[in-house]
Amino acid sequence: MSGEEPHDLMQELDLLAAGEIELYLNRFSELFLRRPGEEPTGPLVARLSFPLSYGDEFISLSKNSGEEIGIIRRLSELDRESQGVVRQELEWRHFSTRITAIHAIDVKHYVPHWDVETERGRRVFEMRSRRDLRMLGSSHVLLRDADGNRYEIRDLRDLDGASRQLIDAQL
Amino acid sequence: MSNIDLGAPAPDPSNDLPEHLRHHITNRLQAGEVVHLALATDLLPDGRYGDAWLVATDQRLLSIALTGAAPDIVDYPLTQLQKIELVDHHGTGALRIRTADQGQVMARFTRTLMSAFGEVPAQLETLVQQARGDDEQIIGGDPGWRQGSSRRCEHCGRVIPRRFGVCPVCLETRKLLYRLLGYARPYTGLAILSLSLMLMATCIGLMPPLLMKSLFDDVFRPTTSGTWLTPYLHGMAAPEQLQVLALLLLAIYVSSNVMGAVRRYVLAWLGQHVTLDLRNQVYRHLHSLSLSYYNERETGRIMSSITQDVGRLQDFISDGLQEIIRDVLTIIIICSILFYLNPTLATLVLLPTPLLVFTTLHFGGKLHLVYRGLWRRWAGISALLADTIPGVRVVKAFSQEQREVGRFESRSAELLVGELRAARLQSLFSPIMSFVTRIGTLIIWLVGGAKVLDESLSLGEFTAFTGYMWQFYGPVESLCRLNHRFQRAATSAERVFETLDSPVDVGDRPHAKVMPRVEGRVEFRDVTFSYDEGKPVLEHVDLTVEPGEMIGLAGHSGAGKSTFINLICRFYDVNGGSLLIDGHDIRDVELKSLRDQIGIVLQDPFLFNGSIADNIAYGKPGATPDEVLAAARAAHAHEFVVDLPDGYDTLVGERGTRLSGGERQRVSIARALLRDPRILILDEATSSVDTETEVKIQEALERLIRGRTTFAIAHRLSTLRHANRLLILEKGQVAEVGTHDELIAADGIYARLCRIQTEMVQRKIW
Numbered sequence: 001m002s003g004e005e006p007h008d009l010m011q012e013l014d015l016l017a018a019g020e021i022e023l024y025l026n027r028f029s030e031l032f033l034r035r036p037g038e039e040p041t042g043p044l045v046a047r048l049s050f051p052l053s054y055g056d057e058f059i060s061l062s063k064n065s066g067e068e069i070g071i072i073r074r075l076s077e078l079d080r081e082s083q084g085v086v087r088q089e090l091e092w093r094h095f096s097t098r099i100t101a102i103h104a105i106d107v108k109h110y111v112p113h114w115d116v117e118t119e120r121g122r123r124v125f126e127m128r129s130r131r132d133l134r135m136l137g138s139s140h141v142l143l144r145d146a147d148g149n150r151y152e153i154r155d156l157r158d159l160d161g162a163s164r165q166l167i168d169a170q171l
Numbered sequence: 172m173s174n175i176d177l178g179a180p181a182p183d184p185s186n187d188l189p190e191h192l193r194h195h196i197t198n199r200l201q202a203g204e205v206v207h208l209a210l211a212t213d214l215l216p217d218g219r220y221g222d223a224w225l226v227a228t229d230q231r232l233l234s235i236a237l238t239g240a241a242p243d244i245v246d247y248p249l250t251q252l253q254k255i256e257l258v259d260h261h262g263t264g265a266l267r268i269r270t271a272d273q274g275q276v277m278a279r280f281t282r283t284l285m286s287a288f289g290e291v292p293a294q295l296e297t298l299v300q301q302a303r304g305d306d307e308q309i310i311g312g313d314p315g316w317r318q319g320s321s322r323r324c325e326h327c328g329r330v331i332p333r334r335f336g337v338c339p340v341c342l343e344t345r346k347l348l349y350r351l352l353g354y355a356r357p358y359t360g361l362a363i364l365s366l367s368l369m370l371m372a373t374c375i376g377l378m379p380p381l382l383m384k385s386l387f388d389d390v391f392r393p394t395t396s397g398t399w400l401t402p403y404l405h406g407m408a409a410p411e412q413l414q415v416l417a418l419l420l421l422a423i424y425v426s427s428n429v430m431g432a433v434r435r436y437v438l439a440w441l442g443q444h445v446t447l448d449l450r451n452q453v454y455r456h457l458h459s460l461s462l463s464y465y466n467e468r469e470t471g472r473i474m475s476s477i478t479q480d481v482g483r484l485q486d487f488i489s490d491g492l493q494e495i496i497r498d499v500l501t502i503i504i505i506c507s508i509l510f511y512l513n514p515t516l517a518t519l520v521l522l523p524t525p526l527l528v529f530t531t532l533h534f535g536g537k538l539h540l541v542y543r544g545l546w547r548r549w550a551g552i553s554a555l556l557a558d559t560i561p562g563v564r565v566v567k568a569f570s571q572e573q574r575e576v577g578r579f580e581s582r583s584a585e586l587l588v589g590e591l592r593a594a595r596l597q598s599l600f601s602p603i604m605s606f607v608t609r610i611g612t613l614i615i616w617l618v619g620g621a622k623v624l625d626e627s628l629s630l631g632e633f634t635a636f637t638g639y640m641w642q643f644y645g646p647v648e649s650l651c652r653l654n655h656r657f658q659r660a661a662t663s664a665e666r667v668f669e670t671l672d673s674p675v676d677v678g679d680r681p682h683a684k685v686m687p688r689v690e691g692r693v694e695f696r697d698v699t700f701s702y703d704e705g706k707p708v709l710e711h712v713d714l715t716v717e718p719g720e721m722i723g724l725a726g727h728s729g730a731g732k733s734t735f736i737n738l739i740c741r742f743y744d745v746n747g748g749s750l751l752i753d754g755h756d757i758r759d760v761e762l763k764s765l766r767d768q769i770g771i772v773l774q775d776p777f778l779f780n781g782s783i784a785d786n787i788a789y790g791k792p793g794a795t796p797d798e799v800l801a802a803a804r805a806a807h808a809h810e811f812v813v814d815l816p817d818g819y820d821t822l823v824g825e826r827g828t829r830l831s832g833g834e835r836q837r838v839s840i841a842r843a844l845l846r847d848p849r850i851l852i853l854d855e856a857t858s859s860v861d862t863e864t865e866v867k868i869q870e871a872l873e874r875l876i877r878g879r880t881t882f883a884i885a886h887r888l889s890t891l892r893h894a895n896r897l898l899i900l901e902k903g904q905v906a907e908v909g910t911h912d913e914l915i916a917a918d919g920i921y922a923r924l925c926r927i928q929t930e931m932v933q934r935k936i937w
Contacts, residue, residue, distance in 0.1 A: 007874045009844060013801035047813050050784065052820035054796055060813045068810065071800065094816075134822070 016061070016070035018077035023085050031089055033061065033069065041069060046089045052136055059086065096150040097123070099143070102163040105170065112170070114143075118151065125149065133170060141167070192224055195235060195242050204228045207298055210287065212280040214263060216243070225266065225278040225291070227298055232268065234277040245275060249302040254309050255292045259285075266291060344661040348487075351664050354445045355488055361441050366493060368434040373497050375427045377504055379420060380638030384512075386416050388631030398631065442489025450481045453670055461677035462742045463702070476670050480663035487660035495653060498646035505639050512632050516619050520640065523610040524647060530607055531651040534600045539655075541596055545589045552582050611640045677744050679761050686764040689849035690753050691718035691880030693739060699747035700738060708734045710903045711748070721881040723891030725921065726900035732884045735900065736852050739882065740769055752850075770848030774855035776839030778830070783812055784819040786838055790846040798845055805871045806840035807864055832859035840868065844875055851876055853883040857890060865890070888921075888928055897921060 032042030049058035056075035062068040101117040125145035132144040139156040208227040215221035223236040236243040254269040509517035622628035693716040788794040899907035914921040
């Protein structure tokens, strides 16, 4: 009992050896994992553990049943093809649109309507409350519209003056 | 029962005995017998209010009821007493003694005196022990009144109004305000600057009526006596004179406003800086106070001492004091000018002032009461809403909607009555005030006008009088509220200083050592502890826990399990004995270095506003995401966290996602594990998670507690099956220690608890 070294907490972190695995979509467009000489595992769900603070690190892979099969430390550790497949999966899951300019924020019946230019094209959305606007650091803004869609402004300083003025009133 | 601090009462309070009582007992006392204790009670043996006493000498205990001509006296030699106890009859209390062959109530008293009698048994015990020459304990039941109720002031014994929280009579207003001003001392220069700006602005602000006088007496209808400006205006044509006066008026308006603006900013700066210092000091001090401080006070009150009270003090420091000076100054200047202009008229014009003061005070007091009542009715309505809306399921289930609507409507109607009363008073108050203030003008017209007609008063003086009348009433009214203002500031100051003056009872001793890396040997040596004096929660606990050992704590609710843990964390200091970790008395090491090596999971885990990752890393700021993830996986929090849209970046707490009780517990387990603590404390750590998850967490914990000293409290005894030893507490004492098998074999409390739980499980299964 005494003198025994405590169990190292880091052993609890179950990382997948990126060099030994390959991820691909089967013919039903489902995500599968293959280790050389083993039966493929899947279909899998890929999720980011820290979607906001650590982007494409700590990707959790789990079966549809919810059972986690492991964590990929960094997406870049995977081979190029696997990376593409996983990135696309993550993209659909953590779907967020970058706002590049703000045309107008009109309040109608107490609901702000945001008319914005995004990387995916122009869009108008409504926000339910101030709480759906979250600052990450001093210039990264996350937005969630009334239906739960996500948008972000990576850096407030990159916006043009008119957009800045519009959003400053909301922050 | 320890009474180290309760020595024998100071001898001979007989000097304090009232004459009539002394008269009755002196002839009963033997030569050399000294009175040690004399306490008045307020109930006679038959239950009437009356004059009765409990007197203890070094030889006897006497109960004296002063009824009628001959007092009723019972007395017992101290050596015969075998038991002394306080009895709580709820409505009244009694002190009862017992000798070998009989029992007797020596004093009865109302609830008012309960705390006064709280210490009597211990004092009597000391006397009895001295008289008998042994130290046998004879105290029986002790309802624990000693703590003293905080409902009464410690100094004067008066009832403390709940909303004050401090005794309004004992407030040393002047002393408090003086101490408060001490906080402004670093900014003396600024304070003087703003004060002089204000004085100048005040003086300048009082100029316009004098200019008006000059306008009439020098320009419109020049008089022979002229004004103070006549020499300067001499030789100018009337239009030029007018221009000069207009320019002067412009200069006055501009300069007084500029000064006002500067002063306002300087004052705001000053007030904000003083309160910044005060606010931070209060908050810093709050964090150095032990848990007992928080246990004794309402959270709301503590919070309001930082928000409301400090704000009020700022208001007083920056505005209140200076306004008072300004008002007094204004009144003095106006009075002097008026008397200078025309003493007779000035006397007449100032005559209504007492009436004004009286009206303001009278109506002010009434309005205050009415508005307070109104506020209370509003609070009543809020309370009703806060009650029924969250409880709407119950209301519907018992179909009591009609009754709830009725209750609301009656409160609503009461509110209407109150509002109307306030409106009535308010609509009466304004006209009366405005009438009273116009009496002055009336007098000026009547008397001053007559003087203008017989030319003993110039037109300019007449207008100046009118002008000053208007500037006179504001300051008078505001000074009428002076007392209220002082009282409010002093009350706030008292509450703030009360917090600041609370002693740090659990703190670093001078020369406290840094706790070296803990091996994990925890020793309780004859530990006794009580939250309230006289009600021990742990008594004479002796226990040595080896490094790496897991101790399971079990026992009935209130047996002292959580207290046991509070002591290891040194949330409280032991009252008797000592607690050692690796041979260091934990009172001799730096608190931070001790607590940094302890990880604790509480039954009701508290999460702060912030992301889940922040909460897990709370005890180890700067932890890497790998560590956060590893800790979360070990605590089986990872499974649900990664399923949230923002994963570990999801906000929790008041403004974020709501987590279930079990989820919060898992986050808090991760938080404790991440610290890599040398001593791990699990207080019902898995009580809210489902059985399946609990089993998983237990598996992880089993790995993680290896090599760490662990204390685990659990009601579900199966949770403790990995414990090296089980500690069963019963009424503050260690009732059983041993492994599961040993305790089952011993067939004691643990064995019984186990049987009950197994039966319950079986019953559920069947």
